[in-house]
Amino acid sequence: MEKVLMLGAEAIARGAIEAGISYATSYPGTPATQILEYIALNTDIPCEWSINEKVALEVAYGVSLTGRRVLCSMKHVGLNVAADPFITLSYLGIRGGLVIAVGDDPGSYSSQNEQDSRFYAYFAKIPCLEPFDGETAKSYTKLAFDISEELGLPVMIRSQTRLLHCYSPVTLENIKSQKSINLFKDPQHLIAIPAHVIPLHKELNAKQSKILKILEKYKFNEIIPGNEKIGIIACGLTFTYALELKKNIPILKITAYPVEEGLLKEFLSKVDEVIVLEEGYPFLEKIIRCFHPKVKGKLSGDLPSEGELGIDPILELFGKKRKDPIASIPKRPPFLCPGCPHREFYKALLEARPNFVTGDIGCYTLGCLPPLSALDTCLCMGASISKAVGIAKQGIKRVAAVIGDSTFWHSGIPALINAVYNKANILVCILDNSVVAMTGHQPTPHLGLTAKSEKTKKLDLVEICKACGVDSVCEIDPFKKEEMISALKRGLDTPGVHVVISKRPCIFVAKKFKEV
Template identity: 70%
Template structure:
């Protein structure tokens, strides 16, 4: 069969397309952004950028209620935003297959933490599949929809940056037709109110054995025989790390959760020593330690608990890691704002206005925290800048500024702005409008009036939106006009109430593209 070279993100997207999905949703977030982009560009499937991950998941769940299949994709911290509907959807169940593709980021290459989404799947009591290569990424996604419908549960595909952003050969399959609409009312199973939830939770608990049976049926987790009394438990992509050793060792390959503990017990109790390798937290290692004292991994200190694991620590354990001289190493180059970036000019004006404290947010403008600008004092998560500023000024501190991007403001900044107005606070909100979700690849937003498919739609007016939230003043400036920007910032810092300054100029890279 002819194979095609595909990105990991694209392989997941292709698996969903072959499964006959009718809908795909996401909010841009590295390393999972390209999943929706592939579907939007390479299929007739309705693909949408949502304003945030919570909305993305809720719409996908709504599609599932019609009996049709839906894919929702996001990065790991996006699952925090979507966790409310995600957790409860396991109680209510699904009708059409619903798959949640999550991109974890061990090493925090483009993220604010290194959380492990496998624990979310365990918390929600749903199946989680973790592919080890690009082909498995496509195949597991395809199967996930079938298994979702067999169980009546959402299914998670968990992968990491290294796999999602690498290429590999993939055998493509045929594309199934989308399912017929079958929307049925069933309030006892679809309404999460106290009289239903305990019963639904009980039924979810009863499904756990069936989940394990299905995982066993598809042989997602299996023992690969080898020689010697040292074995390896390899989870997801770490199976490829184990193969890099070029050793004929026994390997327990883990690709699905929850893991049958008897399988782990049978493996570790026949060996003198077992090395557990997994990207993220020591989930499987913790289980293995229940059945053997001879377990090496993150909890034993043989492997690092933080950062991306990669193959190097495993090679080191087996004495196969080549040493490199310092001069052979590539020097780290931290990311910086692009030359000509409008955010750079805004921060120059902000620094001159000398705010007491500046709360930052997630996006390109976060790089304003780096020298030589050093313009941001804190960064927590998407949409938190305004809320953090509200907390600071509530204690009587004056001349505080919150900096947030246009897409991030739509994502989760609006409720925070309303909250600040409602509680009669005095602060400056700076919205840096560069006409795109620039850091993840210039995806459109509701403020641009362009959909994920490139179609024109209604364009949200940011000025009117801020005014309708109750802002005391809203002023739009061009950050290239340093004097006007400085004066607007200074006035916003000095005046009482909630004042908004919108620094509007397209991303320098996007502007060049629009001109060409």
């Protein structure tokens, strides 16, 4: 066995590789992007950048139905997109092990919210494992496949930006061979129709006690004894924070959910006061308050409810400070790169003078910041077109929607069809820089490369827009300023749904993809 330094994201990927996966799916999204990238670049295991997270999970489920193991990874807001198949999957169950690795983002370093994916696991009634370092990220992922198959349920691996993007030692072990194909057919367990749902739900509820027994068997949650009458309940990554206190405090380490009630009561009976540490929402703290009268945490106001928890508020709670305080560094918010084609597009859009501009998720979202200040709203993936329709339907003229090429493939196409079908009067601007630039330049369907850099069919944005029934569509280099301004004005002033595609590769990949 060999130990190497790995990112937490890479450790999760390595755990899946050692478990013998036959396929991996994902949609790029920070902080979880590197999970699939590691598999794509370092193995011959087939994998894909799916068009969105919903599709990624559905493809993964299809792999599972062949009896083979599969990893599906995404960021926390991507789980919202995948929620439809995610919830029903727990009813139908799986065949080959299916693990869903979700990267949460406390502190919103690269996200539009701080949601806590543990609630999704609770909602779906499936196990959730929460590693606290690179070693457990690998070992928990590997073990999750065994648990998945033992229960016949998907298993969630929940981690956060700090774990996924930090290096730590990881032990490399043998890689299991891939399972043979055994295509499973069982209409009662594979077809989610009303006649099957109640019996399936009953089976899922019956598995809950088995989940607790399995989690107890592997000792994910355990009591670390201490002499003081103040106890700490530390969830996932916060277990490492608790260890940094270097005090003889009893700790209940929680790295798997659901948590067995008896274990909680055993720990709580021995302490006069308990402090609950968890990155994300006060998910466990709410439960603890049912069993103990004196609880400190986020709900009590002793720890911050917003942003990443980190070690500093915990040290402060115990009257301690860092021995080596972090130097005060001026904040440097992200901005559009010098030479970025999106800059030139926004300059032209501002000169076209739309009355309202709806934005979307991607590096082009940074156009909302000064000196451009070109966007008026941003909600979630694919929402720019839908928001523009709602605004225009109230009689507002000259409304523009700005969406990136990857985001358009992800969830913009249904919104564009909706705009055409409902006779909206909007201008849709697709900013095509050839890649998913914000998350590390992953390929998109119109680039003609797969996750493995294999050549594939190139999809045509212009033809797709035409097929959606738009009234006009044109493709313009944003560096051709006058031509771009003219097209934007024409689209804003003409009734109907019009599309302007701003086409120029991201400056960081223009040379790399020149020959593609």
